[in-house]
Amino acid sequence: MTFHPASAPDYLPIPRMRELQLARLRGIVARAFERVPLFRQRMEERGLDPDCLSDLADLARLPFTTKSDLRDTYPFGLFASPMAEVVRLHASSGTTGKPIVVAYTHQDLEVWTSVMLRALAACGVTAGDVVQNAYGYGLFTGGLGAHYGAEALGATVIPISGGNTDRQINVMKDFGVTAICCTPSYFLHLVDRAGELGIDIRSLPLRAGIFGAEPWTDSMRRRIESEGGIRAFDIYGLTEIVGPGVGIECDCQDGLHLFEDHFYPEVIDPETGEVLPAGEEGELVLTTLSKQAMPLIRYRTRDITRLLTEPCPCGRTVRRMTRIARRSDDMLIIRGVNVFPSQIEAALLQVEGTLPHYQIILEREKGLDAMEVQVEVTPQVFSDEVRVLEGLHQRLVKALDHTLGLRVGVRLVAPRTLARSEGKAKRVVDRRES
Numbered sequence: 358m359t360f361h362p363a364s365a366p367d368y369l370p371i372p373r374m375r376e377l378q379l380a381r382l383r384g385i386v387a388r389a390f391e392r393v394p395l396f397r398q399r400m401e402e403r404g405l406d407p408d409c410l411s412d413l414a415d416l417a418r419l420p421f422t423t424k425s426d427l428r429d430t431y432p433f434g435l436f437a438s439p440m441a442e443v444v445r446l447h448a449s450s451g452t453t454g455k456p457i458v459v460a461y462t463h464q465d466l467e468v469w470t471s472v473m474l475r476a477l478a479a480c481g482v483t484a485g486d487v488v489q490n491a492y493g494y495g496l497f498t499g500g501l502g503a504h505y506g507a508e509a510l511g512a513t514v515i516p517i518s519g520g521n522t523d524r525q526i527n528v529m530k531d532f533g534v535t536a537i538c539c540t541p542s543y544f545l546h547l548v549d550r551a552g553e554l555g556i557d558i559r560s561l562p563l564r565a566g567i568f569g570a571e572p573w574t575d576s577m578r579r580r581i582e583s584e585g586g587i588r589a590f591d592i593y594g595l596t597e598i599v600g601p602g603v604g605i606e607c608d609c610q611d612g613l614h615l616f617e618d619h620f621y622p623e624v625i626d627p628e629t630g631e632v633l634p635a636g637e638e639g640e641l642v643l644t645t646l647s648k649q650a651m652p653l654i655r656y657r658t659r660d661i662t663r664l665l666t667e668p669c670p671c672g673r674t675v676r677r678m679t680r681i682a683r684r685s686d687d688m689l690i691i692r693g694v695n696v697f698p699s700q701i702e703a704a705l706l707q708v709e710g711t712l713p714h715y716q717i718i719l720e721r722e723k724g725l726d727a728m729e730v731q732v733e734v735t736p737q738v739f740s741d742e743v744r745v746l747e748g749l750h751q752r753l754v755k756a757l758d759h760t761l762g763l764r765v766g767v768r769l770v771a772p773r774t775l776a777r778s779e780g781k782a783k784r785v786v787d788r789r790e791s
């Protein structure tokens with residue numbers, strides 16, 4: 358694989374990386390202390406000041422930042438730069454409560470572009486690739502983040518944004534698209550729609566997909582890779598930290614490398630807040646080491662992962678984390694049993710005859726939680742005899758029972774029954790509160 362000069366920090370010797378991180382950490386903590394009243398107040402309550410950082414482990418003494426802090430200080434309360442230095446705002450639509458707003462200086466945008474460039478380069482995208490950017494453009498960070506990274510890499514960018522599926526397919530075919538950026542569920546929708554139009558995506562030059570903005574499993578990856586005839590890479594990011602480009606899978610597809618020269622990772626016990634030893638699973642906490650407009654110290658992502666300590670065969674020295682299959686606030690409690698949507702996805706995709714489109718419906722019946730999993734079946738199965746459908750139904754119930762330790766309802770639905778999303782798929786419909 359060709360090496361892009363911007364990827365040099367991916368390969369820094371580890372002691373050199375730790376020095377760089379400590380120097381940047383001291384700088385960013387001092388900046389936040391001077392300029393962000395909430396952070397200063399929390400530091401002072403703990404009797405801390407920026408001089409308390411003599412090595413990276415001292416970071417564990419600092420207070421956390423949470424999503425509620427961003428909401429409580431809406432819109433600009435955590436900014437560390439005057440508006441005259443802020444050149445971009447993004448926001449995430451809050452499904453509950455207020456949205457959150459994030460800010461970028463020129464320097465912040467350069468950093469974002471550089472990490473997105475490194476992300477795309479790690480999945481083998483180069484100048485000469487034609488990149489269809491089907492992430493939404495606008496306040497959502499996905500579109501512009503991928504856009505500038507791909508341009509800086511020298512790839513040809515098609516800023517098509519999300520939606521208008523038939524046009525997406527025509528563009529993919531007519532413009533010789535070789536790489537696509539979107540959510541994994543939207544890509545599957547593109548594959549299905551292309552099939553209806555008589556176009557087999559596997560016959561097109563498309564060879565790589567960079568998929569993020571929603572959790573997805575390895576089972577889903579296998580479906581995407583076989584149905585799309587591509588390699589599917591997982592990209593990680595979040596608006597609060599920068600947008601997409603915090604981490605990316607390399608060619609080995611075994612964990613996501615974190616661009617830790619800019620985003621310092623810790624994994625904590627989500628209950629106690631204690632930092633866990635390397636390799637243990639817990640909640641990912643990130644500190645922005647270079648963000649000027651809105652530095653976040655020890656931001657609790659709610660994403661559950663673990664850091665891999667073994668060196669990656671690709672030669673990158675930046676640490677990897679396992680794929681985010683679940684978030685601590687995604688957990689569903691069904692009749693006292695903890696259930697994650699990713700477990701359901703993995704169980705469904707083990708069974709032949711289903712499509713990777715499903716939805717989880719939660720209801721309360723006579724005071725008890727009831728869960729029904731609706732899953733689309735393939736057109737072949739759907740047109741088959743009733744007993745074939747019955748057999749499939751039984752296998753699905755069994756697979757879910759085995760994975761979850763819980764009997765749940767399964768409803769087989771016709772292909773293309775469930776609503777498709779142009780962005781993040783809505784996997785869970787919880788009607789228990791209403």
Ligand SMILES: [Zn+2]
Binds near residue numbers: 608671
């Ligand atoms: Zn690697």
